[in-house]
Amino acid sequence: MFVFAIFALFIAxxxxxxxxxxxxxxxxxxxxxxxxxxxxxxxxxVIGFLTGRPDFLDIALLYALINFVGTxxxxxxxxxxxxxxxxxxxxxxxxxx
Amino acid sequence: xxxxxxxxxSLFTMLxxxxxxxxxxxxxxxxxxxxxxFSLLSAMLxxxxxxxxxxxxxxxxxxxxxxxxxxSTLTLTSRIEKKPVHTPWIPLLVVTVTGAAIIYxxxxxxxxxxxxxxxxxxVAAQYMERGPEDMDIPNVVTYILASYRGYDTMGETxxxxxxxxxxxxxxxxxxxxxxKHPKDEGxxx
Numbered sequence: 607m608f609v610f611a612i613f614a615l616f617i618a619x620x621x622x623x624x625x626x627x628x629x630x631x632x633x634x635x636x637x638x639x640x641x642x643x644x645x646x647x648x649x650x651x652v653i654g655f656l657t658g659r660p661d662f663l664d665i666a667l668l669y670a671l672i673n674f675v676g677t678x679x680x681x682x683x684x685x686x687x688x689x690x691x692x693x694x695x696x697x698x699x700x701x702x703x
Numbered sequence: 704x705x706x707x708x709x710x711x712x713s714l715f716t717m718l719x720x721x722x723x724x725x726x727x728x729x730x731x732x733x734x735x736x737x738x739x740x741f742s743l744l745s746a747m748l749x750x751x752x753x754x755x756x757x758x759x760x761x762x763x764x765x766x767x768x769x770x771x772x773x774x775s776t777l778t779l780t781s782r783i784e785k786k787p788v789h790t791p792w793i794p795l796l797v798v799t800v801t802g803a804a805i806i807y808x809x810x811x812x813x814x815x816x817x818x819x820x821x822x823x824x825x826v827a828a829q830y831m832e833r834g835p836e837d838m839d840i841p842n843v844v845t846y847i848l849a850s851y852r853g854y855d856t857m858g859e860t861x862x863x864x865x866x867x868x869x870x871x872x873x874x875x876x877x878x879x880x881x882x883k884h885p886k887d888e889g890x891x892x
Contacts, residue, residue: 609706616713623717626736627724635736643766646743650750653710665755669746672767676739683774 608656615652619645636680643673710751718744729784735773739766756844775874 622645626638650666721744725737742765749758813820830847840846848856 612706612710619717623720623724623740626733626740627728629733632732635733639736639739642740642743646747646762649747653751656706662750662755665759668759669762672763676767676770679771680774683778 608652611652612649612656615645615649632684636677636684639680640673640677643669643676647673707751711748714744714748714751718748729786731777731780731782731784732774734784735770735777738773739770742766742769772870 619642622638622642626635626642629635629638647666647669650662650669651660654660654662654666718741721737721741725734725741728734728737742761745765746758746762749755749761817823830851831843834843834846834851835841838846838850840849
């Protein structure tokens with residue numbers, strides 16, 4: 607069953623990679639990276655059960671955390687066009703798309 | 704085992720595809736995202752090699768901090784990569800020669816999981832044996848890094864600290880200059 611899971615996981619990864627390369631808008635790419643991080647978490651979990659040593663499951667949780675913080679940082683870049691300390695709220699012209 | 708081979712081959716194929724896509728792509732935001740995925744794929748490969756601590760460092764630095772640093776660089780520079788003016792053949796030659804030299808260097812290395820490798824017959828066994836009495840720390844990795852290799856770890860920490868201070872000084876200097884000349888702050892987006 608875990609073998610099947612890992613096959614499905616690889617197919618999902620390839621689909622996400624295609625979207626990451628082709629994705630027309632930036633938001634497609636952000637979403638693709640985010641879901642690829644989720645696939646990493648799943649992969650670590652599945653490979654633990656596949657080799658009969660599910661000890662690394664808690665490490666997979668840490669990957670989920672990194673993924674979350676990274677996505678927040680990228681979205682903050684979209685919102686403010688800056689990563690560091692933001693002094694004032696941007697005007698509409700600065701956000702403008 | 705067959706399945707291990709399949710997993711390794713799939714991961715490496717995706718890694719190479721991501722690398723080629725990074726080279727091909729001209730929009731630097733997409734390249735940043737691709738670099739994050741590249742790092743996640745390397746982390747997965749390291750997990751299959753049972754090096755979970757290295758994998759976690761790779762994911763935290765490569766997919767986490769590097770992405771943020773690259774994005775903050777993108778706020779300061781252009782978002783489209785310029786077309787290279789020189790021909791790609793000389794860099795390709797340099798990369799091929801360097802890669803061949805590195806592969807030649809790996810020929811002398813012990814095989815994966817070799818019981819007679821220096822890592823197995825060296826001081827590692829003694830560390831495992833005497834560590835708990837010497838240091839009274841339950842975690843093997845912690846007592847090796849913090850005591851037996853204490854000076855090494857201190858040097859690494861000094862290097863990372865220096866790099867962090869350097870980056871902070873660069874960024875703060877830039878910001879001060881921008882505040883002095885507000886006209887320099889062009890449209891970045």
